[in-house]
Amino acid sequence: MAMKASLQLRVGTQLTMTPQLKQAIALLQLSTLDLRQEIQQALDNNPLLDQEDEFGEQATIDTPEDSWAEHIPTELSVDSDWADTYQDIPRASGADGPDFERQTAGQSLHGHLLWQLAMLDLTADDYFIAETLIDAVDANGYLTQSLDDMRDGLHRQALTGASLAQVETVLARLQQFEPTGVFARDLGECLTLQLDTLPDTTPLLMPARRLVRQFLHALGRDDSRLLKRRLGLDDAGLDTVTKLIKSLDPRPGSAFGSVTSGYVIADLLARRGEHGWQLELNSDAMPRLRIQPDYASLIKRADNSQDNRFLKEHLQEARWLIKSLSSRNDTLLRVGHEIVARQLDFLDHGEQAMRPLVLADIATAVGMHESTISRVTTQKYLHTPRGVFELKYFFSSQLGGKDASAHSSTAIRARIKKLVAQEPVGKPLSDSRLATLLDEAGIHVARRTVAKYREALGIPPTSERRRQR
Numbered sequence: 001m002a003m004k005a006s007l008q009l010r011v012g013t014q015l016t017m018t019p020q021l022k023q024a025i026a027l028l029q030l031s032t033l034d035l036r037q038e039i040q041q042a043l044d045n046n047p048l049l050d051q052e053d054e055f056g057e058q059a060t061i062d063t064p065e066d067s068w069a070e071h072i073p074t075e076l077s078v079d080s081d082w083a084d085t086y087q088d089i090p091r092a093s094g095a096d097g098p099d100f101e102r103q104t105a106g107q108s109l110h111g112h113l114l115w116q117l118a119m120l121d122l123t124a125d126d127y128f129i130a131e132t133l134i135d136a137v138d139a140n141g142y143l144t145q146s147l148d149d150m151r152d153g154l155h156r157q158a159l160t161g162a163s164l165a166q167v168e169t170v171l172a173r174l175q176q177f178e179p180t181g182v183f184a185r186d187l188g189e190c191l192t193l194q195l196d197t198l199p200d201t202t203p204l205l206m207p208a209r210r211l212v213r214q215f216l217h218a219l220g221r222d223d224s225r226l227l228k229r230r231l232g233l234d235d236a237g238l239d240t241v242t243k244l245i246k247s248l249d250p251r252p253g254s255a256f257g258s259v260t261s262g263y264v265i266a267d268l269l270a271r272r273g274e275h276g277w278q279l280e281l282n283s284d285a286m287p288r289l290r291i292q293p294d295y296a297s298l299i300k301r302a303d304n305s306q307d308n309r310f311l312k313e314h315l316q317e318a319r320w321l322i323k324s325l326s327s328r329n330d331t332l333l334r335v336g337h338e339i340v341a342r343q344l345d346f347l348d349h350g351e352q353a354m355r356p357l358v359l360a361d362i363a364t365a366v367g368m369h370e371s372t373i374s375r376v377t378t379q380k381y382l383h384t385p386r387g388v389f390e391l392k393y394f395f396s397s398q399l400g401g402k403d404a405s406a407h408s409s410t411a412i413r414a415r416i417k418k419l420v421a422q423e424p425v426g427k428p429l430s431d432s433r434l435a436t437l438l439d440e441a442g443i444h445v446a447r448r449t450v451a452k453y454r455e456a457l458g459i460p461p462t463s464e465r466r467r468q469r
Contacts, residue, residue: 025375028375028376032380039325048315049321051290110134124449125159126166128154128452129167130170133150139253140251140252141183141190143183188212190250190252191250203244204244207237207241210231268332270382272385291322331372335376346394352411354408354414376391416434420454420459423465428465431462434454
């Protein structure tokens, strides 16, 4: 049967990630301290940027030369999937412009993984398995134990129904966590996880996947003849594949620190007024930027000289930065309003009243992608009468039931802490007794979950607490 060639016309839409839009999205990731450094760098490098003394709405000035400038929309879209913007490939050395893709500094890998775990909808058994897998991750992001050993360990911890297939299913979900490549059991799997996040249009992606699965040892020996023969590549193709693999991170967890810096600047302020709780941006957190009027007035409409082009380019960059900062503030305020609205009980009564909340709840409410909410809430802080909290602190998984009366994991930990503090002298409460007391209060959790939370709170077991008293 002969094949007949034909042409087909397909109409569709696709998000194009311009450098300006990429900048707007990346600014969401930065903490206030990091953002101040980026702003200072922009002020040092761009003569068209000027700083005012007070914080306020970011604005540009109107000049007669606006007709030649590229149109800047009123609102910048900062909502996209993480993979639309970042492909987990480090910036090439010598790239122009400020580094907006800086890894979150000072945050422990273990804490970052636990926070992402709280966003998943898992059964109690799967949640316990996931916590066990996280405990087995080393500082580089690799699993340090075999799945068989971990399954046996789960059996010893009373989770006798855990099968190897169930552990592998939970692991597959955890391998989707950030940073890409965590929970790998070896280097080949780590690199494969990173390659799987790249677009299918990436040049020579399939040979690269095959190389990391089967021929990493040959790559380590620099055996180019074997690699070209087995992968069917010429010198140029092998060079492309090799550069792609070398751009990946063989130790994805190493970028995280073990200690979080104690100095933070609150991005949002929550105050209780006559009409209830009010939320506003911290006016002292960020300087106000404007276009430098003296330099802007020197720009000539039709002049194509080198000096005039220099001023035009820097004017456009300054406007994009100002608009991006304004968009960042607006997005942060919208997300903060929604979080506060859902955690009013916490503001009024403390952490025992914390309600279950996941990224999808806020994403749906504000009409954004979950990855955007993740960026907005990382290293962004809310000042309340109860203290300063990172926005992601207000997210916790739902336990103790599946109806409206269910409690958050944060609230359950607070109740356990309170019960232990009030236990009779010389008669400490066992984990089973704590589970019973929680059950009587309408919170249905397993004893092993109580034990896990008690250990996370740093509370010793019953025997040690009896000796201490």
